[in-house]
Amino acid sequence: MNGVLAIYQKEMWHYFHSPIAYFMVSVFLLGTGYFFIYNIFFTGIAAMADTFQNMGILLLLVIPVMSMRLFASEYSDGTMELLQTLPLQSWQVVIAKYMGAVTMLLLMIAGTMIDLVPLYMFAEPETSTILAGYIGFALLGMACLAIGQLFSALTENQIVAALITVSVLLGFWFVGNMQSFQTSQTLAILVGYLSFSDHFGEFVQGLVRTEAVAFYFIVSAIALTLNASYLQWRR
Amino acid sequence: MIALESVSKRYGSKTIIHDLSFNVEKGEIVGFLGPNGAGKTTTLRMVAGFTTATSGRVTVAGWDMATQNVAAARRIGYLPEHPPLYDTLDVSTYLRFVAKAKGVARAEIGAELARVIEACRLEAVSRREIFKLSKGYRQRVGLAQALLGKPEVLLLDEPTIGLDPGQIQEAREVIRSFGDDHTVLLSTHILPEVTLICQRVAIINHGRLLAIDTPSGLQRAVEQANHVTLHVTAPAEAVRAELLAVDGVSALEIRPIAEDDRILAIDCRVDDRDGMEAAIARAVASRWELHRLERRHPTLENIFLHYVSESPIAEAAA
Structure with a gap:
């Protein structure tokens, strides 16, 4: 357990000493702030729904940049040789790195809560809906990170890892749109079920369904399991 | 302590190691000698558990390195060909990380750090970021990392590469001093090194073991x-x-x-x-x-x- 903690602390050290991490967090917070102000003044409604939708798209672009170095840099720096000869199982290394990335994600989300201050000062927004939105957003981010971490483990090149992750995440986000020109009923249901945006949409509307929560957890679990198995297989 | 039983390693259709067998006894220092590309690094990686053999068995202290590598890892200190360093960390933060990750008890970490920093003469740079270090210092930080947690088995891939003559002398002293209660397998392509440090020498080329004997035994042969x-x-x-x-x-x-x-x-x-x-x-x-x-x-x-x-x-x- 100490080993997992050691890697987690090393990861956190990296985030706080990495200009890329600061840059991406800044981009995300500035972007979110912009969308928030824009949506509030455009609609005049004290809600976060539209902002959450915009944050979702922004997240698809920020996550790959955060996740690309997770394993790719360990390969190119030769430090994988240390990580894989420590008294730790591959899955423990995967979890430690993932927990570090999730911590950063949660800090980033916490940063966006500054937008809530004016909302509560000047209006009476629906707290439960906002809470549901945040839960959905965190789950979406966790699933995206797990996918990004998997692709970072598959290549030594960080840029390649980021590009593949962006493509896959955009695919999962927009796959739901295919429902409209589906002739087969089963295919339409399947496509809808795979859609990151459809599930996220429910949370944004204030709906926390077990099915949607389970969906994001399952996606994360599958990606992390593949990640650990790949590391094990690579030996 | 270390045993290889007809070990082979293939990458695709290319065979890197052919049917390699040898033993290293407890407390012994064995030098692994061969030209570049002979298979020294691959063999050490298999002993360290970083890669697994395609066929045959590698055991360290009785643990099978293909399946029980995590249990064995605590007893192994490994310096890979390229020291596995995180450039942005400073030397003592890095060593502290490795000590924790290796499972050194929290109360002992301070003493362990002091011990390896002294053994590898790193006092002067212990607060410096690793990317600022010279090649010789990087190699010594790599060696210090391998010594953490007092492993019974030390695997050193070209431990003296990049060091100047004075530092090579010191590194050899360090390695020799560990031979008393450690088992050491080190690779090198510097010939005098093995006669100076090692009790036995294994000569390897094209992934095959050509000879293993004491330096004087090889001479007689x-x-x-x-x-x-x-x-x-x-x-x-x-x-x-x-x-x-x-x-x-x-x-x-x-x-x-x-x-x-x-x-x-x-x-x-x-x-x-x-x-x-x-x-x-x-x-x-x-x-x-x-x-x-x-x-x-x-x-x-x-x-x-x-x-x-x-x-x-x-x-x-x-």
Whole structure:
């Protein structure tokens, strides 16, 4: 357990000493702030729904940049040789790195809560809906990170890892749109079920369904399991 | 302590290691000697558990490194070919991370850090970021990392590479001092290193073990193909006939020396018997002028070249 903690602390050290991490967090917070102000003044409604939708798209672009170095840099720096000869199982290394990335994600989300201050000062927004939105957003981010971490483990090149992750995440986000020109009923249901945006949409509307929560957890679990198995297989 | 049983490693259709078997006993320092690309790094990676053998078995302290590598990892200190360093961390933060990750008890981490920093002479740079360090210091931080947690087995891939002569001396002292209660397997392509540090030497080329013995044992083995060289003023054909008539001389190579073409340099391949020099001297000195005669004892270089040049390079290239 100490080993997992050691890697987690090393990861956190990296985030706080990495200009890329600061840059991406800044981009995300500035972007979110912009969308928030824009949506509030455009609609005049004290809600976060539209902002959450915009944050979702922004997240698809920020996550790959955060996740690309997770394993790719360990390969190119030769430090994988240390990580894989420590008294730790591959899955423990995967979890430690993932927990570090999730911590950063949660800090980033916490940063966006500054937008809530004016909302509560000047209006009476629906707290439960906002809470549901945040839960959905965190789950979406966790699933995206797990996918990004998997692709970072598959290549030594960080840029390649980021590009593949962006493509896959955009695919999962927009796959739901295919429902409209589906002739087969089963295919339409399947496509809808795979859609990151459809599930996220429910949370944004204030709906926390077990099915949607389970969906994001399952996606994360599958990606992390593949990640650990790949590391094990690579030996 | 370390045992390889007919280990092979293939990457795709390429075989890197062919049927390699050897043992390293507890407390022994064994040098792994071979040219670049001989398979030294791959073998050490298998012993460290970083990669697994395609066939055969690698065990360390009885643990199978293919399946029980995590349990064995606590007993192994490993310095890979490229020291596995995080450039942005400073030296003591890095060492603290490795100590924790290796499972060193929290209360002992401070003492462990002090111990390895002293052993590897890192006091001066312990607060410096790793990317600012010279190659020699990077190598020493790599060595310090391997020593953390007092592992019973040390695997060192080219431990003295990148160090200046003074540092090499120090690194050897460190490694030798660990031989008392550690088992050490180190790879190198620097020949004198193995005679200075190692009790036994394994020579490897093209992924095959060519010989494993004590340095003096290897020397004895090669002495069977001994050489006597002499300088003599004589006609080439006559001296050739005379020398080949001497019992024990099996082959000759004759060429004039560079300074004076009347003097011939002759290289005789002789038996392992004592007194071969005397017999040759008698045969030559009675008729011609003998300037110089010496029996060449094989140096480690010669031993190494002897084994490496006899290894089936043609087969491996085919």
